[in-house]
Amino acid sequence: MSTPVPPTLDELLAGPSGLLDTTFDQLRTLLVVHETGSALRAARVLGREQSSVQKQLDTLNRNSQALCGEVLTVRQGRGKDFLFTPTGETTVELARTTFANWLESIHWSRRRLGRMLTVGTTEFTLPIVSRAWERVSEEFRQREVEFKVAHVRTKDLWSRLETKQVDLICGSIVSTPEGDLRLREYEVVEYARGRALLLTNLPAGELPDAPVETSRLPGIPLVVPPAGLVADLLATWYGPGYRERLNVVADIDDVHYGLSLLKSGFVRGCMIVTGSIGRGMAGQDDPDSVPLRAIGLHDDLEPKAELMTGAFVRRADLERYDAGHPLNRLWDAVREDVRTYTPSA
Numbered sequence: 001m002s003t004p005v006p007p008t009l010d011e012l013l014a015g016p017s018g019l020l021d022t023t024f025d026q027l028r029t030l031l032v033v034h035e036t037g038s039a040l041r042a043a044r045v046l047g048r049e050q051s052s053v054q055k056q057l058d059t060l061n062r063n064s065q066a067l068c069g070e071v072l073t074v075r076q077g078r079g080k081d082f083l084f085t086p087t088g089e090t091t092v093e094l095a096r097t098t099f100a101n102w103l104e105s106i107h108w109s110r111r112r113l114g115r116m117l118t119v120g121t122t123e124f125t126l127p128i129v130s131r132a133w134e135r136v137s138e139e140f141r142q143r144e145v146e147f148k149v150a151h152v153r154t155k156d157l158w159s160r161l162e163t164k165q166v167d168l169i170c171g172s173i174v175s176t177p178e179g180d181l182r183l184r185e186y187e188v189v190e191y192a193r194g195r196a197l198l199l200t201n202l203p204a205g206e207l208p209d210a211p212v213e214t215s216r217l218p219g220i221p222l223v224v225p226p227a228g229l230v231a232d233l234l235a236t237w238y239g240p241g242y243r244e245r246l247n248v249v250a251d252i253d254d255v256h257y258g259l260s261l262l263k264s265g266f267v268r269g270c271m272i273v274t275g276s277i278g279r280g281m282a283g284q285d286d287p288d289s290v291p292l293r294a295i296g297l298h299d300d301l302e303p304k305a306e307l308m309t310g311a312f313v314r315r316a317d318l319e320r321y322d323a324g325h326p327l328n329r330l331w332d333a334v335r336e337d338v339r340t341y342t343p344s345a
Helices: 009-013 024-036 039-046 050-068 086-112 123-143 154-162 181-185 214-219 229-238 255-264 275-281 315-320 326-340
Strands: 116-121 146-151 168-175 186-194 197-200 221-224 247-251 270-273 293-298 306-314
Touching (some): 024 050, 050 086, 116 123, 123 146, 123 306, 123 326, 154 168, 154 229, 168 229, 186 315, 214 229, 221 229, 270 293, 306 315, 306 326, 315 326
Parallel strands (some): 116 146, 221 247
Antiparallel strands (some): 168 306, 186 306, 197 293
16 A cells, blocks of 8 residues: 555545444454454443444444545355455555554653653663652652553564654663663663572482583583573574574473472473572472572673663654753652662661
């Protein structure tokens, strides 16, 4: 579909009533029906009666028939999903783009005016955001700043930043002496650096407590996630095809599931974890679980890699706004927190 030419004033004034009467609410309903497949399931998601959803679909179909010569959806029988016609599929994509553009514009305006701020954080860096928030919370409440916290998984950290879904983010990344070129456009407040550990349910006779060289990892049964911090570590040491060089005995998509696998004994092996997780889980007294040990990792491969935990913000955003803008005020709070915060023993 070619790029549309902006309508003239005469074309705007002569817009057909079927188009002018179409609402965002109707388009949202169409999108939900497309995602869920039926008016009944869409009604449940929207918290409405099925008859209300069906009435909106009937109106959209009637207007589409008058405007384009084809309805948007066709019923296929009881219990079957709606069939979307070519015009329906085109309308869905147009509605999705329209919603995205409007929401992006609204969010940009609210951020520019200092009315909204969205901060992303992983589960393990939530305390950073919490402490910074305590420093500015009263000011933000008085200024009626809408403050949102979004849970971000480590594997999605970069995409959330690059697509500007968050204004500021706290999380952990893999750091090497060469640095990360992706950080060139960001300001960074570094909280901590550390080495990864191996958390294992293997007996000491099979895997001694002595630190394990990273070059020995191919000979050790590993529980590995498909993406995220650990995947980035392994890719740093073994390249993008690291899975072909390692003995992967289980794939996990969540650190908690990996811990459960090891504690249950269902899988025998090791999981690479951050130091805080490894030390926290090792030696826990649980008679119903297999005991876990934390073993150090000695990095004998190049490039050397560390885990860096910190806060990240787009430099251009800080420069775009004045010093009193909520984003700059929060960033100042983060920097003050790292200057004064003393971890508990």
